[in-house]
Amino acid sequence: DAGITQSPRHKVTETGTPVTLRCHQTENHRYMYWYRQDPGHGLRLIHYSYGVKDTDKGEVSDGYSVSRSKTEDFLLTLESATSSQTSVYFCAISDGGKSNQPQHFGDGTRLSIL
């Protein structure tokens, strides 16, 4: 299994509070991604990173920010959480050295915003 650790695995918080999710990899892969998965929508890309301090927006980036100060860590921040951000969040990594390299996923973070 790819060495990907997401923390926390579960979190319950209140509307308006800041939340930070962490993704840590031990594979030294260049690319890292944050997705959310909701019923009826599948996996949707929030933000991704193509190197240290190099990040870009995905299709559902509003309300989220990211940072990558080290190769191994990719942080997702909800500055002021809303109930619509209740979801399961997955981090993924890929090497990108060859076109057939798949993304490998962490175990997910289940976030509930009350």
Next chain:
Amino acid sequence: GQNIDQPTEMTATEGAIVQINCTYQTSGFNGLFWYQQHAGEAPTFLSYNVLDGLEEKGRFSSFLSRSKGYSYLLLKELQMKDSASYLCAVRGSGGYQKVTFGIGTKLQVIP
């Protein structure tokens, strides 16, 4: 943009063969992936197709027709543990290894 369609749910019998279809419309094409996701777990990689034809990997095979924007995942000798969602994902021409995922097909294997 990219659009990916898959059936929402399917049911099949243990020991049988099932085919899960995926159609896509993309601006550029750089490969198609299939993932398996058991309930409450992370998606895991199954197969990759970039050229037309069939790729076989044990009980699982994946087919691609680029001209038709069509792929299928074939599961043979179904087992109860194959009950899961199967996600079709397409890499377009946007670069940076980005892929777009379909909603997924929830497969239930019954005795």
